[in-house]
Structures are given as C-alpha cells and as structure tokens.
Amino acid sequence: MAPTAADNAFVEFDRVQKSYDGETLVVKDLNLSMPRGEFLTMLGPSGSGKTTCLMMLAGFETATHGDIRIGGTSINHIPPHKRGIGMVFQNYALFPHMTVAENLAFPLEVRKLGKSEREAKVQRALDMVQMGKFGGRRPAQLSGGQQQRIALARALVFEPELVLMDEPLGALDKQLREHMQFEITRIAHNLGITTVYVTHDQTEALTMSDRVAVFDDGRIQQLAPPDELYEAPQNSFVAQFIGENNTLTGVIKSIDGGRCAVQLDSGEVIDAMPVNVSKPGERTKVSIRPERVEINKSRLSPDAHTLKAEVLEFIYMGDIFRTRLRVAGREDFIVKTRNAPDQVRLQPGTTIEIGWLPEDCRALDA
Ligand SMILES: Nc1ncnc2c1ncn2[C@@H]1O[C@H](COP(=O)(O)OP(=O)(O)O)[C@@H](O)[C@H]1O
Numbered sequence: 001m002a003p004t005a006a007d008n009a010f011v012e013f014d015r016v017q018k019s020y021d022g023e024t025l026v027v028k029d030l031n032l033s034m035p036r037g038e039f040l041t042m043l044g045p046s047g048s049g050k051t052t053c054l055m056m057l058a059g060f061e062t063a064t065h066g067d068i069r070i071g072g073t074s075i076n077h078i079p080p081h082k083r084g085i086g087m088v089f090q091n092y093a094l095f096p097h098m099t100v101a102e103n104l105a106f107p108l109e110v111r112k113l114g115k116s117e118r119e120a121k122v123q124r125a126l127d128m129v130q131m132g133k134f135g136g137r138r139p140a141q142l143s144g145g146q147q148q149r150i151a152l153a154r155a156l157v158f159e160p161e162l163v164l165m166d167e168p169l170g171a172l173d174k175q176l177r178e179h180m181q182f183e184i185t186r187i188a189h190n191l192g193i194t195t196v197y198v199t200h201d202q203t204e205a206l207t208m209s210d211r212v213a214v215f216d217d218g219r220i221q222q223l224a225p226p227d228e229l230y231e232a233p234q235n236s237f238v239a240q241f242i243g244e245n246n247t248l249t250g251v252i253k254s255i256d257g258g259r260c261a262v263q264l265d266s267g268e269v270i271d272a273m274p275v276n277v278s279k280p281g282e283r284t285k286v287s288i289r290p291e292r293v294e295i296n297k298s299r300l301s302p303d304a305h306t307l308k309a310e311v312l313e314f315i316y317m318g319d320i321f322r323t324r325l326r327v328a329g330r331e332d333f334i335v336k337t338r339n340a341p342d343q344v345r346l347q348p349g350t351t352i353e354i355g356w357l358p359e360d361c362r363a364l365d366a
Pocket residue numbers: 020021026044045046047048049050051052053
C-alpha cells in the first residue's frame with residue numbers, strides 16, 4: 001500500500017489533557033504524532049503520566065480535553081475490538097486455568113476466527129517468541145521470562161497494527177531483560193508494528209527506540225531520537241534525567257551568536273553554548289557530559305577558558321577511567337576517559353586544568 005497522510009500521523013495525541021479528580025491535571029498538554037512502524041518510548045519518573053497516556057490510547061481511560069486519533073480517526077469513534085491494539089503489561093496476567101495455546105487462541109476466538117486459522121496463528125506467534133514447544137503448558141509451569149514471552153505472543157497473535165507495552169520487562173532479571181529488549185525490537189521491526197513502549201529505565205529507552213518522549217509532570221519535555229536526546233538535551237530536566245551529567249550553576253555574562261560566557265557562582269568564567277538562555281544576567285545551569293571534559297589542555301583552542309580541578313578519586317573500570325574532581329566549589333565533578341595506551345591515570349591530590357569545547361557545554365534553564 002502506498003503511504004498516506006494518515007501513515008505519517010498514524011497515532012496522534014492532539015492537545016490532550018487528563019484529570020482523574022476534575023482538579024489536577026496529570027497529563028497537561030500532550031502533542032505527539034507517530035508515523036506507522038515507529039517504535040516510540042515514553043520515558044519518565046514514576047507519576048509523570050506515562051501509564052495514563054497509554055490507557056487513554058488503549059481506550060481504558062478517556063481524555064478530559066483534546067483528541068487522540070489512530071489512522072486519522074478519533075478513537076472515540078472506534079469500538080475497542082476494532083482498534084487493533086495489542087497490549088503487554090508488567091504483570092502479564094495470563095489466564096492461569098488455560099494452557100499457553102488456549103491463552104493465545106483467546107483473542108482470536110473473540111475475533112471469531114475459525115479453528116484451523118486459530119491454530120496456525122497461535123503456532124506462528126509461539127514460534128516468533130521461540131516458545132513453539134510450550135503450547136500445552138499452563139502459565140504456572142513456566143518461568144517469569146517464559147510467561148513474559150507468552151504475554152508478548154498473545155499481544156501479537158491477532159496481528160495488531162499497534163502494540164502498547166507498559167514496563168513489560170520490569171520483573172525480569174538483567175540478563176533476560178536485555179535479551180527481551182533485543183527480541184521485542186526485532187519482532188516489532190520485522191512485523192512493521194507501531195509500538196508505544198513505557199519505561200522508567202533510560203538505558204532501555206535509549207537502546208530500543210526510534211524516538212523517546214521524555215515525560216515529567218504531565219508534559220513531554222523533549223521528543224527526539226536517542227542520540228539527539230543524549231547529546232542535545234533541550235532543558236535541565238532532560239540533561240539530568242538522561243545519562244550522567246556534570247552541572248555547574250552561574251549567570252550569563254555575555255552572549256553572542258552561538259556562544260556565551262557564564263560566570264559560575266564560584267567566580268570563574270567558562271565558555272558554553274546558549275540553549276535556552278537569551279540574555280546577560282540570566283541564571284543558568286550548564287551541563288557537560290563526563291566524556292566531553294578535556295584534561296589535555298593542548299587539545300583546546302588557545303583562548304579557551306579553563307578551570308582548576310583537584311583530583312579527589314580515581315576509579316579504574318576496565319574500559320574507562322572514572323575520575324572525581326573538585327571543580328568550582330563542587331566535589332562531584334566526574335571525568336570519564338577511555339583506557340587507551342597513552343591515557344594518563346590522574347593521581348588523587350594533584351591539581352590539573354580542565355576545559356571543553358563550548359559546543360559540549362550547554363547553558364540550560366536554571
Ligand atoms: N486511576 C487513577 N485515579 C486517580 N489518580 C490516578 C489514577 N491513575 C494514576 N493516577 C495519578 O496520575 C498521576 C500519573 O500516574 P501514571 O500515569 O500512572 O504515571 P506513570 O505511569 O508515569 O508512573 C499520578 O499522580 C497518579 O497517582
């Protein structure tokens with residue numbers, strides 16, 4: 001089929017608000033447009049409104065204001081069984097009295113498929129999650145990871161166009177979780193399914209998603225592909241929520257085109273890139289990734305501002321060195337360097353000079 005306008009906005013949230021009690025908004029102003037086939041993750045702290053958004057999309061909750069559309073049609077006008085949505089949750093709730101195969105056949109019976117068609121689809125879905133031989137077992141006879149695979153197969157068995165997953169891997173141990181992260185994205189991409197995935201785990205979000213919507217306080221703080229989110233956070237919340245980050249506070253001293261000078265509260269001046277600051281005198285939090293700090297001054301431009309730093313702690317981590325410094329009155333400034341043959345191991349007690357490229361230091365909202 002040729003893509004249509006509705007394919008580019010297959011799932012749309014249009015100025016959506018939600019209040020449960022008629023007073024406080026838990027979703028404040030949600031605007032989101034997903035193309036068909038996209039894997040999008042809603043990432044954010046507990047209580048930021050992620051599950052509420054998923055429930056509204058699934059039709060279990062109604063929006064207080066605004067409109068949600070699937071394939072160009074407002075979901076209010078689509079009966080639940082015609083929405084074609086598969087769902088997987090953390091407590092996967094398989095029916096305990098049914099076998100695995102019966103669990104999978106259930107959504108097909110609801111949709112009135114015949115027996116032979118049901119059996120073929122059930123087997124295909126089980127094979128997809130590498131559980132082809134387990135159709136005759138009951139859920140209690142499976143490990144947690146196997147049950148979660150079955151829950152995934154049950155969500156996919158009726159070939160939905162849209163799959164919603166709410167922290168589906170939260171109950172699994174680390175190794176299995178990482179394996180399932182890979183499996184889920186592989187299956188979703190192979191089948192061309194549009195997926196909305198919810199997690200509070202930033203690594204999971206970064207590794208699985210085409211785009212990530214970072215939620216806080218009922219709003220999307222930033223919606224971007226993983227690399228952009230990590231390298232170009234648009235505000236302090238996103239900078240601190242995603243990855244490790246050094247934060248220094250100060251006041252904008254001068255601002256000129258793509259550069260600004262920031263006078264830190266400790267008195268020193270540093271170079272930064274103005275992101276959401278606009279004029280001298282404004283307070284700012286500047287954000288520098290630990291791997292973008294330069295400890296070799298000769299690699300910086302001659303007029304770059306540098307800071308004095310005292311080495312407090314050196315941690316050998318195998319692939320990288322993690323060094324904690326006292327910088328601008330803080331004792332939690334982290335530098336990460338690669339364990340390369342010519343890399344120096346900084347000695348605690350010594351004083352060094354550090355700097356960075358202005359574009360690696362982002363002046364954000366205070
Ligand atoms: N059924 C409900 N009734 C009343 N308040 C709710 C209900 N579900 C969630 N909330 C509240 O809405 C806010 C957002 O919750 P939720 O969408 O579950 O966030 P998240 O999934 O990001 O942790 C929270 O303050 C939560 O307490």
